[in-house]
Amino acid sequence: MIRVLENEFYYLDNFQRVLDWIAERYGDLLVDEEHAFIAAFPALPRAARALFVRLVMRKGTLFRASKLNYAEIGCPVEAANALLPTGWIECDPAVDIDELFDLLVKPELVAAFALDGAIKNARKADQLEALRLEPRHAGARPFSHWFAASADLALRLLVQPLCDRLRLLFFGNLSQDWTEFVLSDLGLFRYEKVAFSPESRGFRTRSDIEHYLRLHACKERYYAGEPAADILPDLVAALPAGGFDNPWLDSRRERLMFQLGQLFEKEKDWERAHAVYADCRYPGARGRAIRVLEKHEKFDAAYALFEVARAAPESDAERQHLLRIGPRLARKLGHPKSPARRATPVERLDLVLPPSNELRVEGVVLEHLWRDDAPVFYVENSLANTLFGLLCWKAVFAAIPGAFFHPFHRGPADLFSADFHRRRQAEFDACLAMLDDGSHRAAILATHEEKVGLQSPFVSWDWLGRDVIELALDCIPAAHLKLWFRRILDDVRDNRTGFPDLIQFWPEERRYCMIEVKGPGDRLQDNQLRWIDYCAAHGMPVTVCYLQWERAAA
The missing domain is CATH 1.25.40 (Serine Threonine Protein Phosphatase 5, Tetratricopeptide repeat)
Known part of the structure; x- marks a missing residue:
């Protein structure tokens, strides 16, 4: 359930949480500038701290005070004045003409440069190009010098590299940002x-x-x-x-x-x-x-x-x-020709069906094959990965040193490393052993109930309902699941993909068949060929369906 954030300074609390985390876990790695920032930040007035964090969370480093309208902060100029002694921001910074054009809207530019004639009504980009050519507009000067008639104040954030380093220390990457906290707090x-x-x-x-x-x-x-x-x-x-x-x-x-x-x-x-x-x-x-x-x-x-x-x-x-x-x-x-390796024969299904304006080829085949006693589902890679992720949840999220180092990991940092499986050998062995004694069904469903909605590199919560998972567990032999899971572990990066598009279940007979669908002119991709060959070689039911449209066939 999505929650409404009642704390209007939630972002400030989250930023302080990051600073405390870094000081505790990375204190020995910090340079003087970082130590000084972490020590000085909490001592500032709350409005000043809040404004600073708002600036850090916004795009770029150049802002107008009139655009910083936050009810909980109040007057942005007062908050900025309290920040000035830190040297973290600058008021009325020197900007060049390109930066000025980013700050001002067209009517303000017309006033600032007294534009008239054709250039007055030109596109903003064309105005900039024309003004750049005038030597008197070269170089940087304070915002107030460019636009003396403006009552607004420009601010520049001076410590973005420092803030990026702090973000890096917390997340371990520069891809994630402060919105992670908000998305988590909102549920x-x-x-x-x-x-x-x-x-x-x-x-x-x-x-x-x-x-x-x-x-x-x-x-x-x-x-x-x-x-x-x-x-x-x-x-x-x-x-x-x-x-x-x-x-x-x-x-x-x-x-x-x-x-x-x-x-x-x-x-x-x-x-x-x-x-x-x-x-x-x-x-x-x-x-x-x-x-x-x-x-x-x-x-x-x-x-x-x-x-x-x-x-x-x-x-x-x-x-x-x-x-x-x-x-x-x-x-x-000119070397002798080696005997070609023959792929394991795979069952083929050829269909000629009416075209659809609403469904993709997989959907057309799904509707054609569907029977009440033999339902068909579009699962592609989601089913095998979800079953694997649910059964092996404890192994995937094992507290291995270096795998998790902040609270917002979707999966372990070493997920695609060559030793991912080896470093968790005992944990994965324990999980896969449940496939041997039949306890895997209860374990998978229990994890589904306990962990529903939690981020995972394998589980597709929104793609598969519990009913499909239960059908799969009823119809797919544990020995087949074990073959799937071991192959995924052999090469997580490559072997998580390539599974057939559809799966059909026969609940009364406790059996299933995977179906890869190829439309007109489409061909099997390499990772699909590898999975199909693997399944066929191990006696797992798989069919390649080639679909042609009726009018094309005529």
């Missing part, structure tokens, strides 16, 4: 409560913080579209001598390295792409390195790396990639 997002040990910290040393910030800066440049060749030197420099002593940081760097390799590959810069992939441990990098060598026509080197990978594939995804690229490389080098 929109609810999180599992995990015990935090002294070792449960995202950052172990001050160097970890600095390295994260450098990696984040490189990541921001990547998403801004900068050339990979410009970003790569800084990314390499962000790696300390001897590498990171923090697997979580290391995984972030490896992922960005992989993305830069993809950029070089897109630019057909085969040399740099291969150099990046060869130095990258992110899943799939070795397969991309082989492909890049092939594109660069270095077939001997590509085949040598292929043989290394074939001897010990890192995942099913790589094994699938090798099965495709190996014969092609062998052919180019």
